[in-house]
Amino acid sequence: MATTSPPGVGLLKGLGVTIKQMFKPAVTQQYPHVKPDLPPRTRGVIALMDENCTVCMLCSRECPDWCIYIDSHKETVPPAKEGGRARTRNVLDRFAIDFALCMYCGICVEVCPFDALFWSPEFEYSEYDIDKLLHEKGKLREWMDTVPPPPALDEGADAPGEVATAIEKANQELEAAKAKAAEEARAKEQGEQAPAAGDAAAAAPAEPEVKAGEIDQETFDRLIAEGKSERIARSKAKAAYVKKEKQRLKEQAEQQAAAAPAAEEPKVEAGEIDQETFDQLIAEGKSERMARAKAKAAYVKKQKAKLRAEAEQAGGGDAVEAPAAEGSGEAAAGEAAPSAAPRKADIEVEGAGEIDQETYDALIASGKSERIARSKAKAAWVRKKKQEQMDAEGDA
Amino acid sequence: MSIAEMANAAAGLAQFSPAPSLLEIGDSFWLSAVLKIAVVLAVFFVVPLVVGYMEHKVMGHQQARLGPMEAGPHGSLQLVADGIKFIQKEDLIPSAADKWVFAIAPGVAMVPAILIFLVLPLGPGIWGVDFELGLFYALAVGSVTTLGILMGGWASANKFSLIGGLRAAAQLIAYELPLILAGIAVALQAGTLSLVGIVEAQSTFFIPGTEINLWYLFPQILGFGIFFIAAMAELARPPFDMPIADSELVFGYMTEYTGIKYAMYMLTEYAGMVSMSALMVVLYLGGWQLLPGVPMPGCGGSGNIFDCNALGVGLGVAVTLGKIMLLTFLMVWARTTYPRLREDQLQRFSWLVLVPLSLLNLAIIAVAKGVF
Amino acid sequence: MSDMSTRETVMPGTAPGEDLLIEVTGDGDFQTADMQLSIGPAHPATHGVFRIILEMDGERVVDAHPVIGYMHRGFEKLAEHRDYRQIMALVNRHDWLSGFSNEMGVALAVERMLEMEVPERAQWIRMLIAEWNRILNHLMFTGSFALELGAITPMFYAFREREDIQHMLESATGGRLHFTYNQVGGLKIDLPKGFLRRSAELSAITRARLQDYKDLVLGSDIFQARTVGIGPLSTDVALSYGVSGPTLQATGIPEDSRVTEPYLKYGEIDVPVPVGENGDSFDRFYCLLHRIEASLDVIDQIHDHMPSGPVNVKLPKQVKAPEGATYVRTENPLGQLGYWLESDGGRTPWRLKMRTPSFSNVAVMPHLLRGTLVPDAISVLGSVFFVVGDIDR
Numbered sequence A: 001m002a003t004t005s006p007p008g009v010g011l012l013k014g015l016g017v018t019i020k021q022m023f024k025p026a027v028t029q030q031y032p033h034v035k036p037d038l039p040p041r042t043r044g045v046i047a048l049m050d051e052n053c054t055v056c057m058l059c060s061r062e063c064p065d066w067c068i069y070i071d072s073h074k075e076t077v078p079p080a081k082e083g084g085r086a087r088t089r090n091v092l093d094r095f096a097i098d099f100a101l102c103m104y105c106g107i108c109v110e111v112c113p114f115d116a117l118f119w120s121p122e123f124e125y126s127e128y129d130i131d132k133l134l135h136e137k138g139k140l141r142e143w144m145d146t147v148p149p150p151p152a153l154d155e156g157a158d159a160p161g162e163v164a165t166a167i168e169k170a171n172q173e174l175e176a177a178k179a180k181a182a183e184e185a186r187a188k189e190q191g192e193q194a195p196a197a198g199d200a201a202a203a204a205p206a207e208p209e210v211k212a213g214e215i216d217q218e219t220f221d222r223l224i225a226e227g228k229s230e231r232i233a234r235s236k237a238k239a240a241y242v243k244k245e246k247q248r249l250k251e252q253a254e255q256q257a258a259a260a261p262a263a264e265e266p267k268v269e270a271g272e273i274d275q276e277t278f279d280q281l282i283a284e285g286k287s288e289r290m291a292r293a294k295a296k297a298a299y300v301k302k303q304k305a306k307l308r309a310e311a312e313q314a315g316g317g318d319a320v321e322a323p324a325a326e327g328s329g330e331a332a333a334g335e336a337a338p339s340a341a342p343r344k345a346d347i348e349v350e351g352a353g354e355i356d357q358e359t360y361d362a363l364i365a366s367g368k369s370e371r372i373a374r375s376k377a378k379a380a381w382v383r384k385k386k387q388e389q390m391d392a393e394g395d396a
Numbered sequence B: 001m002s003i004a005e006m007a008n009a010a011a012g013l014a015q016f017s018p019a020p021s022l023l024e025i026g027d028s029f030w031l032s033a034v035l036k037i038a039v040v041l042a043v044f045f046v047v048p049l050v051v052g053y054m055e056h057k058v059m060g061h062q063q064a065r066l067g068p069m070e071a072g073p074h075g076s077l078q079l080v081a082d083g084i085k086f087i088q089k090e091d092l093i094p095s096a097a098d099k100w101v102f103a104i105a106p107g108v109a110m111v112p113a114i115l116i117f118l119v120l121p122l123g124p125g126i127w128g129v130d131f132e133l134g135l136f137y138a139l140a141v142g143s144v145t146t147l148g149i150l151m152g153g154w155a156s157a158n159k160f161s162l163i164g165g166l167r168a169a170a171q172l173i174a175y176e177l178p179l180i181l182a183g184i185a186v187a188l189q190a191g192t193l194s195l196v197g198i199v200e201a202q203s204t205f206f207i208p209g210t211e212i213n214l215w216y217l218f219p220q221i222l223g224f225g226i227f228f229i230a231a232m233a234e235l236a237r238p239p240f241d242m243p244i245a246d247s248e249l250v251f252g253y254m255t256e257y258t259g260i261k262y263a264m265y266m267l268t269e270y271a272g273m274v275s276m277s278a279l280m281v282v283l284y285l286g287g288w289q290l291l292p293g294v295p296m297p298g299c300g301g302s303g304n305i306f307d308c309n310a311l312g313v314g315l316g317v318a319v320t321l322g323k324i325m326l327l328t329f330l331m332v333w334a335r336t337t338y339p340r341l342r343e344d345q346l347q348r349f350s351w352l353v354l355v356p357l358s359l360l361n362l363a364i365i366a367v368a369k370g371v372f
Numbered sequence C: 001m002s003d004m005s006t007r008e009t010v011m012p013g014t015a016p017g018e019d020l021l022i023e024v025t026g027d028g029d030f031q032t033a034d035m036q037l038s039i040g041p042a043h044p045a046t047h048g049v050f051r052i053i054l055e056m057d058g059e060r061v062v063d064a065h066p067v068i069g070y071m072h073r074g075f076e077k078l079a080e081h082r083d084y085r086q087i088m089a090l091v092n093r094h095d096w097l098s099g100f101s102n103e104m105g106v107a108l109a110v111e112r113m114l115e116m117e118v119p120e121r122a123q124w125i126r127m128l129i130a131e132w133n134r135i136l137n138h139l140m141f142t143g144s145f146a147l148e149l150g151a152i153t154p155m156f157y158a159f160r161e162r163e164d165i166q167h168m169l170e171s172a173t174g175g176r177l178h179f180t181y182n183q184v185g186g187l188k189i190d191l192p193k194g195f196l197r198r199s200a201e202l203s204a205i206t207r208a209r210l211q212d213y214k215d216l217v218l219g220s221d222i223f224q225a226r227t228v229g230i231g232p233l234s235t236d237v238a239l240s241y242g243v244s245g246p247t248l249q250a251t252g253i254p255e256d257s258r259v260t261e262p263y264l265k266y267g268e269i270d271v272p273v274p275v276g277e278n279g280d281s282f283d284r285f286y287c288l289l290h291r292i293e294a295s296l297d298v299i300d301q302i303h304d305h306m307p308s309g310p311v312n313v314k315l316p317k318q319v320k321a322p323e324g325a326t327y328v329r330t331e332n333p334l335g336q337l338g339y340w341l342e343s344d345g346g347r348t349p350w351r352l353k354m355r356t357p358s359f360s361n362v363a364v365m366p367h368l369l370r371g372t373l374v375p376d377a378i379s380v381l382g383s384v385f386f387v388v389g390d391i392d393r
């Protein structure tokens, strides 16, 4: 099986390989001067969102090497309403993970039903003493700031389970809304506007596809040329873009009616709960877990309702505009369009790498590790930017 | 009387007049001795470190790495840091070891490596002594190093060390012969064993019937190849590093050594690389001559490379060091590229290939010398 | 003192109560005995805590006794007290260079017991990651075998390639070695966006870089001098010891579960199986290197086949395999991996027996080592590819 080349040729070829490599760039990563760029799914450390933890003990029970330590006590919550029943709930006293034992399997994160545990790519927590690898609640909470958002899925992927269910539900609700909208339109316009209304209702779900961060370059350039400030120009251009996009989407609305909510739903943040409902349920004496779950559902419902209302408003505006019968159509559309854009969560801030220097310095000064400070500062920057954009939208 | 004259007189070689070293300070025996020792020690301690750093970096980049980067700018002080680390380390002697032999073995290996530098001409006038038997001396003293290795391997009371030491001894016997035979061919062509004399002979060697000056590399390219391979084998440099063979023998004869003694072995190896390269520079690459047939700036004398002023001396030393670097680079390059041979293959290669070839080389040179 | 005597050596033997007997010949001061050289448990050539005692006459190996068990972690017993999700995180550690393939074996076993229909996409993704895992594993041995023969550079090149691949796999699985990406019924989560594009890119890059290994190692005269004809293994002996994987393929038979007993979707694509001739160290390495190429071919085909859809099925809260038993064999990077899963219907297996390739491959070692020289012994040790954790479990 040996090669047939004359003796020595193999030796020379080998020399060629090494000398060629010598003039290519090295692949060494200059850690710790340059931090590695780790993917968001990296299992670096487990972060705890202790507000979410209900002390259900699932994680600690499922952990293959039992390295999660949880202590809690029961607290009695006085009845919220007169005559209500006082209830008990679990209060988390201690939550610790022994990273000397942890095998980084991810089961705890996977089983936690309340989204209290997350993986973070943060890895710089090695210690000289194995005892020091036992990290408590406070430290685990700090790591929460380094948890990146999950990456987008592959094009061929199905939506994840909870999203899929939500989509299904939203679809049903949408059908109902559509029918209702059509009916209303029919009633209002006495039949003659029916096709337009149908169109409009269909356009509504397509709304969220309009990307909030985009601007209409033409409008922007025109406004800049007109001497408007960049900020104003940008926000107006954004509104114009949304309007245009909507126009375009209306054409495809029929096909997209089903697909659109998929993009819409995930925006309802899964972890949030509706505080009002929660308090009410707790007061009613429901268990905390139940209350939380219901509150979560309530939140999702409310959020969805809000979105739907927005959508309908926008759609209604268009519907009126379409026949151009009433003068108010223009105005309604004008109002509706921006309403789709500036929800805080939707604003995409460019330049994810930026940090808020002020926050950063303050944190460093307070003795935080550089990495933590950086990630917090990053978050602060994003927050600021978002606020700025919101303000800009408001101005417009 | 200089050291060289004393030595030559002792050897009954009074008729040989050694080329004067620039390191002689007047007639003061002691002052010049101290200066020479200082120069030799400086070369012994500094140049191997530079070679070691070069090896780190070259190996790094050939392996898609950067090599040392932290100690000093671009890691240039890495070996100094290593040296300090070795000094701090605990000096362990295995309880079953032959303590005295174990303790002096690294010294036995290192001292000859220093002594070689005494005769190596590094530039015009920059040499310790010009022995008439310089080449003989260099090769003879160089092989004593192996004794230190064998001692260390034996005294460690460790089977891996023992095998390593025995391999080193076997390797020395096998490769000393082609090394010497290749060297003899050069001495034959030059008509002298003095290293300075060989450099001079190269600067005045012309292709017969022409005015073209050549180094011995060209007529003796075969001899150079043999000498280079044999030198690598003698130094136990990869791909001939069977005495160490870390994947087989853990670390061969050095397995039980720690701290400063280990550092002495390592320094010996790198000093060996430098002295062998310097020897090759003298024998085949025209010593401190810049290019064949090109007079050195600032120099006169025979072949235009002796009787130099400060510029010529500085340039000469720089040229020699540059050539040494080039040769050690080749050794490093071979190290990154090749797997290790097997001991018996190595022996066979020596006795069945290198020895006959070096005899052939010798014969060719002898005939050529007779004809022209 | 008698002319011929035997005595027990100070060396502990291969098993308790079985100390090695060494023949001592000669009289008085001239007694000679074969030298015993203990390679391991901590020795550079064993990459792990594996020990092999060589009886030597000079540098020639008279006999060899592998001593295993230094890394015994009781996987089979541990598995009896873990539910299937936990087992998934456990088994990717016995052969730590083939984590994904190990998990997949268990998942396949449980799915077979449950007669569960695994979504198509999950099966293709499993194949994709398993092949990348195979390449990771083979690259590691490409580097380490060369390193054992004294060539340092291929190791660094192998790690250069491995780094790129691991980074890609990390983006999907979150792990670099212990992927924990399988679950009963599919995968934990779908691939992230851009994974398939990166995978196609890396496939081309890795393929191009393989030429470096061919020039630097396979084609090198010194490498051939060290490996051709060293430790030849015949097909019969190999089969009688249960040797599998590249070590078996080097003896000339294209046995590969992916071809002979296809699982997942391997039946739908073309899996090349490189074979050797003599079963010597060179052939073993030749097969190893060409298996990387074969895996790249498979990966390219998988890219063309990748369907869309879900990657897992909805599971009950507690996965319980029904009562019964099954045996699943898969082609792990190092050879045939078998899981015998026996369940009494509970949440943990009643018995999980592992048939690991490294164990059988190491068993043939004494046969190969007898009569070789120490450097050749290393060449054999490095080319009968094994992972210590996979031997001891």
Ligand code: SF4
Residues within 6 Å of the ligand: A059, A062, A063, A064, A065, A066, A067, A068, A097, A101, A102, A103, A104, A105, A106, A107, A108, A109
């Ligand atoms: S990652 Fe696994 S081992 Fe670590 S705490 Fe979570 S469940 Fe336990």
Ligand code: SF4
Residues within 6 Å of the ligand: A052, A053, A054, A055, A056, A057, A058, A059, A060, A070, A111, A112, A113, A114, A115, A116, A117
């Ligand atoms: S599973 Fe989640 S909610 Fe339950 S105890 Fe663990 S962290 Fe808290």
